[in-house]
Amino acid sequence: MDTTQPSGILAPALTAFTDRLDIDTERTIVHLQWLLGHGCDALVVFGTTSEANSLSVAERTSFLEQAVAAGIDSKKLMPGTGCCSLPDSIALTKHAVGLGCPGVLMLPPFYYKATSDEGLFRYFANVIERVGDERLRIYLYHIPPISQVPISLTLIEKLTTEFRGIVVGIKDSSGDWEHTRQVIDRFAPAGFRVFPGSELHLLSALRAGAKGCISAFANINPALLQKVFQNWQGPEAEALQQETERQGRTLRKYPVIPALKAILAESRKDPGWENIRPPFVPLSSAQREALFADLSSVVFQR
Amino acid sequence: MDTTQPSGILAPALTAFTDRLDIDTERTIVHLQWLLGHGCDALVVFGTTSEANSLSVAERTSFLEQAVAAGIDSKKLMPGTGCCSLPDSIALTKHAVGLGCPGVLMLPPFYYKATSDEGLFRYFANVIERVGDERLRIYLYHIPPISQVPISLTLIEKLTTEFRGIVVGIKDSSGDWEHTRQVIDRFAPAGFRVFPGSELHLLSALRAGAKGCISAFANINPALLQKVFQNWQGPEAEALQQETERQGRTLRKYPVIPALKAILAESRKDPGWENIRPPFVPLSSAQREALFADLSSVVFQR
Numbered sequence: 076m077d078t079t080q081p082s083g084i085l086a087p088a089l090t091a092f093t094d095r096l097d098i099d100t101e102r103t104i105v106h107l108q109w110l111l112g113h114g115c116d117a118l119v120v121f122g123t124t125s126e127a128n129s130l131s132v133a134e135r136t137s138f139l140e141q142a143v144a145a146g147i148d149s150k151k152l153m154p155g156t157g158c159c160s161l162p163d164s165i166a167l168t169k170h171a172v173g174l175g176c177p178g179v180l181m182l183p184p185f186y187y188k189a190t191s192d193e194g195l196f197r198y199f200a201n202v203i204e205r206v207g208d209e210r211l212r213i214y215l216y217h218i219p220p221i222s223q224v225p226i227s228l229t230l231i232e233k234l235t236t237e238f239r240g241i242v243v244g245i246k247d248s249s250g251d252w253e254h255t256r257q258v259i260d261r262f263a264p265a266g267f268r269v270f271p272g273s274e275l276h277l278l279s280a281l282r283a284g285a286k287g288c289i290s291a292f293a294n295i296n297p298a299l300l301q302k303v304f305q306n307w308q309g310p311e312a313e314a315l316q317q318e319t320e321r322q323g324r325t326l327r328k329y330p331v332i333p334a335l336k337a338i339l340a341e342s343r344k345d346p347g348w349e350n351i352r353p354p355f356v357p358l359s360s361a362q363r364e365a366l367f368a369d370l371s372s373v374v375f376q377r
Numbered sequence: 378m379d380t381t382q383p384s385g386i387l388a389p390a391l392t393a394f395t396d397r398l399d400i401d402t403e404r405t406i407v408h409l410q411w412l413l414g415h416g417c418d419a420l421v422v423f424g425t426t427s428e429a430n431s432l433s434v435a436e437r438t439s440f441l442e443q444a445v446a447a448g449i450d451s452k453k454l455m456p457g458t459g460c461c462s463l464p465d466s467i468a469l470t471k472h473a474v475g476l477g478c479p480g481v482l483m484l485p486p487f488y489y490k491a492t493s494d495e496g497l498f499r500y501f502a503n504v505i506e507r508v509g510d511e512r513l514r515i516y517l518y519h520i521p522p523i524s525q526v527p528i529s530l531t532l533i534e535k536l537t538t539e540f541r542g543i544v545v546g547i548k549d550s551s552g553d554w555e556h557t558r559q560v561i562d563r564f565a566p567a568g569f570r571v572f573p574g575s576e577l578h579l580l581s582a583l584r585a586g587a588k589g590c591i592s593a594f595a596n597i598n599p600a601l602l603q604k605v606f607q608n609w610q611g612p613e614a615e616a617l618q619q620e621t622e623r624q625g626r627t628l629r630k631y632p633v634i635p636a637l638k639a640i641l642a643e644s645r646k647d648p649g650w651e652n653i654r655p656p657f658v659p660l661s662s663a664q665r666e667a668l669f670a671d672l673s674s675v676v677f678q679r
Contacts, residue, residue, distance in 0.1 A: 096463065096503070128461040128488035131468075132433070159430040159461075161398065161654055166433075184656045185488065186430035188523055194656035201398070201655060221490055223525050224656075352463055353503060354486045354496035354526075 079177050080212065080243065080268060081153055082286040084300045086115045086293035087122025089335055090130070090138075092350035098130070098138055102347065104145045106294075106339070111151060114297030116287065116304075118147075119180055121155035121167075123221060123248070124291040124332055129352040132163050136170045149175040157182030157216060161198065165205045168213075178212040180246055180289075185222040192230045196237075203238055211241055217258075218248035218272065225249075231262060246289050248272025252279065259283045274300055274323050278316035281307040292323050294335050295342075322373045329366050333358045337366060381479050382514065382545065382570060383455055384588040386602045388417045388595035389424025391637055392432070392440075394652035400432070400440055404649065406447045408596075408641070413453060416599030418589065418606075420449075421482055423457035423469075425523060425550070426593040426634055431654040434465050438472045451477040459484030459518060463500065467507045470515075480514040482548055482591075487524040494532045498539075505540055513543055519560075520550035520574060527551075533564060548591050550574025554581065561585045576602055576625050580618035583609040594625050596637050597644075624675045631668050635660045639668060 088110060091102035107118055120142070121127035121135055130138075135154070143149045156167035156179040164181065171179050181202070183195050203211065215234070219225040226245070234242040244267055247255045255276060259269045263284040271280045274290040277300065281287075293300050299322065303315045326334055333351055337358045340348035349357045358366065390412060393404035409420055422444065423429035423437055432440075437456070445451045458469035458481040466483065473481050483504070485497050505513065517536070521527040528547070536544040546569055549557045557578060561571045565586040573582045576592040579602065583589075595602050601624065605617045628636055635653055639660045642650035651659045660668065 123488075129463060129486065131462050131464040134462075134464065160433050160436075161431060162433040162436065184431065186425075186523065187656055188525070190656035191658060194658045197655035197658065221488065223490070353499035354489055354492035356493060356496045356499065 079150070081117035081151070081177060082268070083116030083304050084114060084287055084293055084297055085117045085119050085153065085270065085289040086110050086297060087119040087124040087289055087291055089294050089332075089339065090125045091348060092352060094347065094350060096350060096352055098134055099347065099350075100138060100141050102345070103138070104142050104147065107142060107147050110294070110297055111147070114299075114301035115293055116301075117151040117153060119153050119155060119246075119289055122180065122289070123218060124294065124335065125155070126332065126352055126355070127155045132158075132166055135167060139171065139174060143174055150177055152176045153178045153180050153214065155180045155182065155216070157184075159184045159186045161201055164202050168202055168211065169206045169208070172206060172208045172211050178214050178243065180214045180216050182216045182218070182222055183224045183226060185224045188223055190224065192227055192233065195224070195226070195230055196233055199234055199242070200237070203241055212243045213238075213241055214244040214246055214268070214270070215242065216246050216248070218246070220248070220250060228257065228261060231258070231267075235262065235265070235267060244268030244270065244286070246270045246272050252276045255280060255285075256283055259285055274303075274319050277303050277319060278307055278312055291331055291335060292326060295326075295338050296322060325369050325373050328369065329358065329362060330355070334362075334366055337363050338370070341367065381452070383419035383453070383479060384570070385418030385606050386416060386589055386595055386599055387419045387421050387455065387572065387591040388412050388599060389421040389426040389591055389593055391596050391634075391641065392427045393650055394654060396649065396652060398652060398654055400436055401649065401652075402440060402443050404647070405440070406444050406449065409444060409449050412596070412599055413449070416601075416603035417595055418603075419453040419455060421455050421457060421548075421591055424482065424591070425520060426596065426637065427457070428634065428654055428657070429457045434460075434468055437469060441473065441476060445476055452479055454478045455480045455482050455516065457482045457484065457518070459486070461486045461488045463503055466504050470504055470513065471508045471510070474508060474510045474513050480516050480545065482516045482518050484518045484520070484524055485526045485528060487526045490525055492526065494529055494535065497526070497528070497532055498535055501536055501544070502539070505543055514545045515540075515543055516546040516548055516570070516572070517544065518548050518550070520548070522550070522552060530559065530563060533560070533569075537564065537567070537569060546570030546572065546588070548572045548574050554578045557582060557587075558585055561587055576605075576621050579605050579621060580609055580614055593633055593637060594628060597628075597640050598624060627671050627675050630671065631660065631664060632657070636664075636668055639665050640672070643669065
C-alpha cells in the first residue's frame with residue numbers, strides 16, 4: 076500500500092475572489108486550512124468546483140506557492156493540472172510535482188470533441204515524458220457531463236499498463252454509479268485508486284473498493300463525509316450515508332458552485348465569498364432565500 | 378461601411394509544428410503568406426483549425442509578434458482570443474489590439490456547460506472593460522458542435538445593444554444554415570458582420586447578407602472560395618458554389634484538421650506539415666491513401 080497517496084475525504088476547494096475578481100489568496104488559504112482542520116484528509120486545489128479553468132496558469136502556480144509558503148502541507152494537495160494545451164498541462168504538472176504534491180488530477184484536453192483514445196493517450200504520454208520526474212503520480216479526471224471528453228475503460232487500461240506506478244488513480248465524476256462500479260471492479264484490484272466525484276455513492280464506493288471521494292459538498296460539511304469514511308464498516312454506516320445524501324441532494328437543487336459560495340458567505344459572515352468569475356453568476360436573491368429555507372433542515376458545518 | 382473590418386474569404390490558418398511539437402514559426406508564416414497571396418482576404422490565426430486551444434498564451438502572443446515582424450500585415454489578422462479563463466482572454470485580446478489587428482474572434486468560456494446568457498454576457502463585458510481600448514472589435518465565435526457553449530440570439534442582442542461598435546460580428550460555425558440565416562436576417566441589417574464558419578453555404582450566405590466566410594477549407598483552396606465571393610451575383614455563381622461543395626464534402630469525409638495537414642504535406646512535399654498536437658493524431662496510412670484517391674477528382678491549389 077502506498078501510504079504517500081491521498082485517501083479518504085478530499086474537497087475540490089473553492090477559490091475566493093476579490094471584488095475585482097482576482098484570486099483572494101488569503102481568504103482561500105484560510106478555507107484550505109479550515110477544510111484540513113474539519114474533516115478533509117487532503118485537498119484538490121484547482122478542481123472544477125475551484126473554478127480552475129477560469130484561472131490562468133500564472134494564477135495557479137502563484138497561488139499554489141503562496142499556499143505552501145503559508146503552511147499548507149503540499150503532501151496533502153492534489154492540484155488539478157489538466158488543460159487543453161499541452162504546454163500548460165506540462166508546466167502545471169511539473170510545478171506541482173516540484174512543490175512536493177503527491178499527485179495531480181488531470182483533465183483530458185477538453186476543447187476538441189470526439190477525439191480518439193489514441194489521441195488522448197498521446198496527450199498523457201507527452202505530459203509524462205516532458206515532466207520527466209519519477210515522483211509524478213497522475214489521477215485521471217473523468218467528468219463527461221462537463222468536459223464532454225470521457226476517459227474510456229480502454230484508455231485507462233492502456234495508460235495503467237504503459238505507465239504503471241505513474242497513472243495511479245481516477246476521479247470518476249460521471250455521476251453514473253454503474254460506471255464507477257465498473258472502474259472499481261476492473262482496476263482497483265491491481266491497486267488503482269478510485270475516487271467517485273460525488274458523496275451520493277460514497278458508502279457503496281467504499282464497500283466496492285474505492286479509496287474515498289472527492290466531493291464539492293466537502294467544502295461545507297467535510298465532517299459528515301469523514302464520519303461515513305470512518306464508519307463505513309460499522310453499524311451507523313447506512314444512517315450516515317442517508318444523511319449525506321439528503322444534504323447532498325438539497326445542495327444539488329441549486330447551481331452548485333454559486334450555492335456553495337453563498338453558504339460559505341453566510342456561515343462565515345463574509346459576503347465576499349460570493350464573488351465568482353463569469354461564466355458563473357452569484358445566486359439571485361430568490362435562489363439564496365430558497366437555499367437557506369431548504370437548509371433550515373440541514374445542519375451545515377461552521 | 379467600415380472598410381477597416383475584414384470581409385471576404387478568411388482562412389482559420391493551420392499551425393505547423395516541429396517534430397517535437399513546438400510551433401514551427403517559419404513554416405506557419407510561409408503558409409500565412411501563401412494564403413494571403415492565393416485568395417484569402419484576411420486570416421484568422423488561432424481558430425479551431427489552427428489548434429489554438431492546444432497552444433499556450435505565451436506561444437500565441439509570441440507567434441503573433443513574429444508573424445507581424447516577418448511582414449504579415451496585422452490589419453489582415455483576426456486572431457482567436459477567447460479562452461476559458463478571463464485573464465487569458467484579456468491578455469490575448471489586449472495583445473492583438475495592441476498589434477493593430479482590426480478584430481478578434483472570441484470563443485465563449487467553454488469548460489463549464491449550461492451556463493447562462495447573463496454569465497456569458499458578464500464574461501464578454503469584463504473582457505471589454507479590462508481591455509479598455511476603443512480600437513477593440515469583437516467577433517463572437519458560435520461553434521456549439523465543439524465548444525458546446527452556444528451564443529444565443531438573445532445574447533447577441535444584448536451584447537450588440539450594450540457594446541454597439543465593439544461587438545461587431547460573428548463567426549457562425551453552427552453548421553445549421555437555418556440558424557445562420559436567422560442571425561443574418563435579424564442582425565445584419567444593422568451592420569452586424571456575419572461569417573458562416575463553412576464554405577458549404579457560402580453563396581446562400583452572401584445572398585442573404587453575410588460578409589464572406591471563415592472556412593477551414595480555405596487552407597487548401599482559397600482561390601475557389603474567392604471566385605464564389607467575387608462572382609456571387611454573376612452567372613457562374615451556382616456552378617462555382619457546386620464545385621466548392623463537392624470539394625468541401627470530400628474533405629469532410631476525413632478528420633478535417635489532420636486531413637488538411639496531410640494535403641499540405643503532400644502538395645508542398647513537406648511531410649513535417651503532418652505534425653499535430655494531441656489530442657489529434659495524423660491520418661493513418663489507410664486514411665491518407667483513401668483521401669488522396671478521393672482527391673484525384675478534386676483539383677486542390679498548389
